[in-house]
Amino acid sequence: MFNRDVSEREDGRGNEREGGQGDGGRWDGRGPAIGRRVLLGTLAVGAGGLAAAPYLQGGLEKFLGAASQVDPTGIVNTLPNGGGFRFYNVAASVPTKTAATYRLKIDGLVEHPRSYTLADLEALPQTRTDLDVQCVTGWRVPKVPFQGVKVSDLLDAAGVKAEGRALRFTCFDGTYSESLTLTQARRNDVLVALRMQGKPIGKDHGGPVRLYVAPMYFYKSAKWLSGISVTDKVEPGYWEEYGYDVDGWVGRSNGRDDAPTV
Amino acid sequence: MTSTAGSAGPTDGTTRRPSEPGAAPRPGGSAVIRRFTLAERLVHRTTSWLMLLCVATAAFLYVPQLAELVGRRYLVVTVHEWSGILLPVPFLAGLVSHAFRRDLGRINRFAPYDREWLRAVRRRWNWAGARPAGKFNAGQKIYASWLAGATVLMIFTGLLMWFTGLLPLVSRTSATFIHDWLALTVGIVLAGHIGMAFKDPGARRGMRTGSVERGWARREHSEWEDETAAEERREARRRSD
CATH class of the missing domain: 3.90.420.10 (Oxidoreductase, molybdopterin-binding domain)
Structure with missing residues (x-):
């Protein structure tokens, strides 16, 4: 039903643009729910990504790691996990300590x-x-x-x-x-x-x-x-x-199963 | 196309001001038309503030230089978590508004001219009338639908990172992976949205005051009137059935 409406409308297109009130103006069918499809499609891709993440991530990190070695602009290091380490600081600011002031x-x-x-x-x-x-x-x-x-x-x-x-x-x-x-x-x-x-x-x-x-x-x-x-x-x-385990063994705490580091 | 006696040049009939001496009211009413109700603007305003807070705190957690600048990781994390989790609330509250629900319907449905709009964008056609659109153009429709899906995904993966062990099947590492890359994508898309609003004072006025100039509406959303007329016919038919 929708397809017929489309072709009718598109056929009369040129004229109705000139007149402003052409036959196309009478089209009152509802188009397909593309918005819903885009939303559900996004969710499906996300769910797929979540399932494939363990495989995708390894490859991507290897690729970014290699890319960052030959990247003079440093852009790769700004991508998620491109640089490896992440900076975490819980205090407002940290003083600088030198060899002279450190104890x-x-x-x-x-x-x-x-x-x-x-x-x-x-x-x-x-x-x-x-x-x-x-x-x-x-x-x-x-x-x-x-x-x-x-x-x-x-x-x-x-x-x-x-x-x-x-x-x-x-x-x-x-x-x-x-x-x-x-x-x-x-x-x-x-x-x-x-x-x-x-x-x-x-x-x-x-x-x-x-x-x-x-x-x-x-x-x-x-x-x-x-x-x-x-x-x-x-x-x-x-x-x-804040709930982290006191005994923070890698792979045996915090509900995680990473490979041990030692 | 008519010209008004005494004016410097031919006036575009669609932008005639009501205050203009001798200007007879045209069929179709005043020079400004209503685009968004107060409820809709409140939904947009609160969502955008929450989103801004969420994106800003994300930047302060994620970009090392910014993280060094503010530190206070626990506070920033808390603001990020709550601004993110609250993102759907204005939307859900907005559902009580008839106008908001009606606009969601308009965003959801694609009309034949939306395909024309997309084709014109793909081929970089931008002469007058090349990109026909209803109240929302095809780009706005895809943007809104995609962002809705992306927000759900961000909240879902965010919750998995917040409450580890919520879903033993999905590791926190996988959730972080999706959350990070999708965040980057959302950031780019949002920048596009803001950039486009920046370039279009007419559209901004619509979201700020609720009304737009008729000339702007006819130029940027040429099928809006037809769309409304079709909706009214559909409603009349439903009533008569």
């Missing part, structure tokens, strides 16, 4: 509280890792070299008192905090990191000094680390107050 304070239930400068930390034995970084929001950056001082070395130097059970990490952004049990913190892949990807850690990535907890989601790796305090029980950190 890491170790206190709480320890025999010898002390404060380290950047140079002090650089002088200690360094450990290197080269593992994937996995964020709890889904992004993963393969093989990110980190270098720094093992947290366990700093704990040994400070001498943890018998009643010490956990660590509380604080940050010079004034807001963020994190926690680990003593056992978790004594792992060989838990570092006070000074270098990332072969360079001193930049401010955006939490520099000059950040925590790096290799086996856990990246929110555990607090940026802008300024204090380590030994406590008698775990005090949940910033995101953990």
Whole structure:
């Protein structure tokens, strides 16, 4: 029925334009519901994309990763996940700390509280890792070299008192905090990191000094680390107050099943 | 085409002002015509503010330079989530308005001249009368329908990211993937919508005050009168049936 109306109208088109009140003006059929089809089509494509996402994403990220290597304009890095890392900051602003102003304070239930400068930390034995970084929001950056001082070395130097059970990490952004049990913190892949990807850690990535907890989601790796305090029980950190798991093992927490990073 | 004595040149009959001395009221009424009711404009106004808030907070979460500028991630996330989740509310509230429902019907239905409009756009024809349109042109119809679908998808994937484990079948990673890329697309399409409004003061006036100049309407929406007449005939027929 509609098709007939169309052809009638289109046949008389030229004349009715001149007269303004041509036969076409009498057309009062309702056209097809294209709007509804566009809406449902959009939903269908979205649902398909959601189902195919695990396959699409890998290929797309590989493509964008390769493209960003040869892209002089930097546009690729502005595309979703094109650059790998994403910047998260919970505080209003973060002060800049230099080698001259940076301090890491170790206190709480320890025999010898002390404060380290950047140079002090650089002088200690360094450990290197080269593992994937996995964020709890889904992004993963393969093989990110980190270098720094093992947290366990700093704990040994400070001498943890018998009643010490956990660590509380604080940050010079004034807001963020994190926690680990003593056992978790004594792992060989838990570092006070000074270098990332072969360079001193930049401010955006939490520099000059950040925590790096290799086996856990990246929110555990607090940026802008300024204090380590030994406590008698775990005090949940910033995101953990908002429902993130305190024990943030990659693939075994936060309702996720990512491949473990370690 | 007639000219009025004393005027500098021939006047276009469709834009004659009622205040013009000696201007007899033309069939079809005054120089301005009603395009949108207050209810419709309120729906558009609240939706656009929510959308703006949603897009701005998205930018502050997503673009590293902007994220560094404001920080306060928890606050920005909360504003983003709520402005997004509230997006359909003005639309749903608008459904009580007869005029709004009627315009939704106009957006939904495609008339033969909509195909002409699309063809003219594809071939870059833009002489007067090349792009016939009813109250809404084919581009506006596709824009509105697509954005409605995209908004539903954004809210759905957003909820999956907000409440992980809502649907165990879909991982948060997949939801984020769709949410990110669709957000980019929505941003580009919205920029197009705003850009086109920017170029057309007549259309902006319609959304701001509710009425448009008859000349603008006849130029930009040549089939609008016919469309309305057809609707009235259809309604009359329905009543007589």
